[in-house]
Amino acid sequence: MLNLNIGYYICDTVGFLRVMYLIKLLLNIIRFVVPILLIAMVVKDLYLNMINPDAKEGVPKITKRILAAVIVFFVPMLIDLVLFLVDYIAGNKSDSDYSASSCYTNASRSCIDNIESYLNCDGIKDTTANKNCQKKRRCNEYTLSGDCSVKIKKIDDCKSINDEVTGYE
Numbered sequence: 001m002l003n004l005n006i007g008y009y010i011c012d013t014v015g016f017l018r019v020m021y022l023i024k025l026l027l028n029i030i031r032f033v034v035p036i037l038l039i040a041m042v043v044k045d046l047y048l049n050m051i052n053p054d055a056k057e058g059v060p061k062i063t064k065r066i067l068a069a070v071i072v073f074f075v076p077m078l079i080d081l082v083l084f085l086v087d088y089i090a091g092n093k094s095d096s097d098y099s100a101s102s103c104y105t106n107a108s109r110s111c112i113d114n115i116e117s118y119l120n121c122d123g124i125k126d127t128t129a130n131k132n133c134q135k136k137r138r139c140n141e142y143t144l145s146g147d148c149s150v151k152i153k154k155i156d157d158c159k160s161i162n163d164e165v166t167g168y169e
Helices: 014-051 058-073 075-090 100-105 109-119 127-139 156-164
Strands: 141-144 150-153
Touching: 014 058, 014 075, 014 100, 014 109, 058 075, 075 100, 109 127, 109 141, 109 150
Parallel strands: none
Antiparallel strands: 141 150
8 A cells, every 4th residue: 555654744744735735826827827828819710710711720720729728727637536546546545644635635725824833833922831832743743634633643752852841731
């Protein structure tokens, strides 16, 4: 079974999620801008064909552009399908926290904010307690669930830090 967990789960790291979020954002921009540009080019080609009906290159060019616009529009759906197939072939359940599809899904602003607020101990006003909390939280392992909430798994190497950290809930 393919497992993306290599000592820690790479899809739960803030840096990786930011890169995935940027890729998703760019794909969404491409998903909407490119078809609009291709439709504008088709309109221009139709106009040129109306002016010069004897031009033979117009119809195949228009067909190719319409097909390209449809394909580009469905790229995110194709990515979801490929990720589902990767999970299926690897034997991961699609609702598993360690699946490729959950990795792509968790690449959102809210998940990134949840991890950052967990690691930065948001809500703890006392600076000493906040620093101690940050030490402890960076030492403990955590995972993201499907709803972007942080699940904590304590590890034995943190025991000395866990024993000395106090002042937070």
